[in-house]
Amino acid sequence: MNHHLALALAALVASAACCQAIDDVIIAPTRKKLEEEKSRTGSNSSEKSKEIAYSVKVTSRSFKELQNVTVKYNIYYEDNELGSKSEGDIKTVSGSQALPSLLNNKPVDFDTKSVELTKDALDGGWYFKGGGKNIAKDRVVGIWFRAFDAEGKQVGEYANPSTVPKKQKWKE
Numbered sequence: 001m002n003h004h005l006a007l008a009l010a011a012l013v014a015s016a017a018c019c020q021a022i023d024d025v026i027i028a029p030t031r032k033k034l035e036e037e038k039s040r041t042g043s044n045s046s047e048k049s050k051e052i053a054y055s056v057k058v059t060s061r062s063f064k065e066l067q068n069v070t071v072k073y074n075i076y077y078e079d080n081e082l083g084s085k086s087e088g089d090i091k092t093v094s095g096s097q098a099l100p101s102l103l104n105n106k107p108v109d110f111d112t113k114s115v116e117l118t119k120d121a122l123d124g125g126w127y128f129k130g131g132g133k134n135i136a137k138d139r140v141v142g143i144w145f146r147a148f149d150a151e152g153k154q155v156g157e158y159a160n161p162s163t164v165p166k167k168q169k170w171k172e
Contacts (some may be wrong), residue, residue: 001081018146024062025069025102025147025156029054031140034114044126045082053114054143058156060102068150072096075115076168078143082120083132094171142168 034051041047054075073095080088080154097110117138127134142164147156159165 003091013021022154022157024060024066025071026059026161027071027145027147027156027158028057028059029112029143029145029158029160030057032111036052041120043139044123045120046123047118047120047157049116049118051114051116052140054112055109056097056112056145057097057107057109058102058147059107060104062102063104065104066102066149067100068156069099069102069147070096071099071110071145071156073112073143073145074172075112075140076144076164077115077117077138077140079138080136082122082131082134082136083128083130084136085130085132088136088138090168092168092171110150144168144170 012021025072031052032055034053036048036050038046054073056071056073058069058071060069075093077091077093078088079091093113093115095113099108102108117140119135119137122128122136143158143160144164145156145158146154149155
């Protein structure tokens with residue numbers, strides 16, 4: 001019985017070694033603020049804009065070196081308009097980063113493209129006659145990363161919040 005168990009275990013290990021799994025690459029993004037600016041957009045309103053990006057740490061959990069890994073990403077944000085009565089539009093910033101080599105437990109870092117988020121606000125005592133928003137604030141609603149090996153097989157994924165893949169479409 002032990003002999004059969006050992007053979008089954010050896011077959012399992014051999015089959016796992018030949019194939020990459022979706023969790024072979026760990027993706028860990030951290031949000032960072034790049035720039036912030038305040039200004040007057042008119043005599044009765046102000047605007048505050050900030051530029052953000054994500055610093056991404058990519059780590060291989062595979063026992064062998066992974067060559068030519070590509071990490072693709074989408075940053076989804078809600079673009080709200082001052083004076084509007086409707087919900088903001090969801091916009092996307094997409095990009096990718098080629099990583100020539102990933103060694104086991106040796107993280108590689110890169111930064112995503114930046115996203116500009118604004119907050120527009122009417123001064124106190126002012127309002128829109130039609131009932132539009134007095135404050136319009138853009139916000140990130142989700143981020144989604146996917147890592148692919150040299151053959152195009154997905155070897156890693158990260159989404160925050162976890163519902164992003166259900167609510168948003170992946171954009172290349």
